[in-house]
Amino acid sequence: MAKSAFLKSSIAKKYWMALTGLFLCLFLVGHLLGNLQLLMGNNTEAALQFNKYALFMTTNPAVKLLSYLTYISIIFHAVDGIYLAIQNKKARPVAYAMSNPSKNSSFSSRNMAVLGTVVLIFIATHMVNFWYKMKFTDQIPLQTISVDNGMGGKQEFIITADYGQSKFMPKEQLDGKNLVQVGNKIYITKPIKVEFAEGYKDLHKVTYEFFKSKAKLFNVIPNEGLVFTLFYVLSMAFLGFHLWHGFQSAFQSLGINGKFTPAIKVFGKAFSVIVPILFAIIPIYIHFISK
Amino acid sequence: MSAKKNININLKIWRQKNASTKGKMETYKLDNVSTDSSFLEMLDQLNEQLINNQQEPVAFDHDCREGICGMCSLYINGRAHGPDTGTTTCQLHMRKFKDGETIFIEPWRSKAFPVVKDLMVDRSAFDRIQQAGGFVSVNTSGRTIDANATPIRKEDADKAFMAAACIGCGACVATCKNGSAMLFVGAKVSQYALLPQGKVEATERVLNMVRQMDEEGFGNCTNTGACEVECPKGISLENIARMNREYLKASVL
Ligand code: HEM
Ligand code: SF4
Ligand code: FES
Secondary structure, three states: OHHHOOOOOHHHHHHHHHHHHHHHHHHHHHHHHHHHHHHHOOOHHHHHHHHHHHHHHHHOHHHHHHHHHHHHHHHHHHHHHHHHHHHHHHOOOOOOOOOOHHHOOOHHHHOHHHHHHHHHHHHHHHHHHHHHHHHHOOOOOEOEEEEEOOOOOEEEEEEEEEOOOOOOOOHHHOOHHHEEEEOOEEEEEEEOOOOHHHOOEOHHHHHHHHHHOOOOEOOOEOOHHHHHHHHHHHHHHHHHHHHHHHHHHHHHHOOOOOOOHHHHHHHHHHHHHHHHHHHHHHHHHHHHHOO | OOOOOEEEEEEEEEEOOOOOOOOEEEEEEEEEEEOOOEHHHHHHHHHHHHHHOOOOOOOOOOOOOOOOOOOOOOEEOOEEOOOOOOOOHHHOEHHHOOOOOEEEEEOOOEOOEOEEEOOEEOOHHHHHHHHHHOOOOOOOOOOOOOHHHOOOOHHHHHHHHHHHOOOOOOHHHHHOOOOEOHHHHHHHHHHHHOOHHHHOOHHHHHHHHHHHHHHOOOEOOOOOOHHHHHOOOOOOOHHHHHHHHHHHHHHHO
């Protein structure tokens, strides 16, 4: 390895860009499949399914391993990418007075660092809004369900687990009063004051409230839910442009250029359009369509 | 043949006394340029006009003037070797330009290609890359083996020839937004990597040439593909991919 400076040489840096970039593409697919569950609407059933998924994603050891790989990839990809971009700027100290790059290369290919930096800013705000809250704070309430208390009023219960599948509370401890039927589903519930870990953090609700919020952003910009929705949609457009060039570029970096290249290019373009659009549909649906 | 036609043009040309002074764009007017003349003949005409006016002529590189030596350079109207593809500057003709047009002429811009004077740049960085590994070692003490004695697959021979068509002009570096030399180095690595004669030194070749390339201060390829479009010899990006494979093989194995 030493003989090739496997981290420092220009070509080695490209391998790492390509490997981390492609790994992040895989991550995008996984993340998207999970998030698409948000399109099932704003109801207890859908919320519960999503919240269970979210819990699984934050606790399952295999998922944890993948998520650490993802963090490392993002950091490495961003640092390496920005470092490369700075080096590349230095490779041409005097700019051309007249340059016509659109004649020989695509917009995306010439602006990978700018596009990537916007994506990085997006990822940072996105993580503060959801990931950080979910993992490190108790700002996310447990999912509750509101049930007739038989006296004409309503009572809130925390949903802890499906009937018979309790994760946090052994089945034997179940107390008949806390079984609640809604439609044909039975939920195990507990009165609202329980240990924090015994329910499902209601990430579904937090997400819906985030994109539906009518509050003022920074106390000035009205209808922050709309602002967030637009920001998310716009960020996905930047991601799309990044991938428009990036996906197929990664294969070239890894030395794969041959009979599969036309297919890789078509697939990459489809990927770069479809994946960001599906991501963008989620906030649009929540803000404009869902109840 | 179409009727002879002359055009009048405005030129904006980079003037720089020597490597250590700062240069700037200067404007010139040149009348009566034949559309049949080549771009370099047009510059000859300008230089005559400058000399007649007791001004310093514009220095520019050229040699064969038939598209094979790679000496001519020039970034013309924002494109390496001008508006045509698959063409060196010396093979570009004035019929590609309109009467009254303003034409920008600049030297290759790259940290690794410092300007010597006006439009001339020092491309010896390419020579040093070549010297670092762009060769095969053969015994020349009277026991040389005829090259044709070694059978080579037709496809490989064709690809090696296509890579060897690189004339080292540096347009790929000049046009690349990253100032990367990967098309040149990819071509030079490929022309040997594809042939049995080149296999012996394959490992050191790619490692040494890439190391030299990085040391010279060329940028890093981001696969924009601009080089392939502007290369006068149609060198394909496949050569960069091949170099990347060779480098991986050389560093991992
Ligand atoms: C989910 C997020 C991202 C994905 C899926 C992704 C994917 C990719 C892919 C596949 C490539 C092509 C690699 C190659 O040409 O070999 C690439 C290149 C690049 N990415 Fe990203 N990227 C992401 C985020 C970022 C971020 C946050 C940055 C931060 C600045 C960034 C900066 C770059 C740069 C500068 C390049 C060009 C590097 C080069 O080819 O030398 N990307 N990206
Ligand atoms: S690869 Fe093409 S553009 Fe680059 S030096 Fe060779 S001939 Fe010139
Ligand atoms: S002068 Fe020789 S290639 Fe143009």
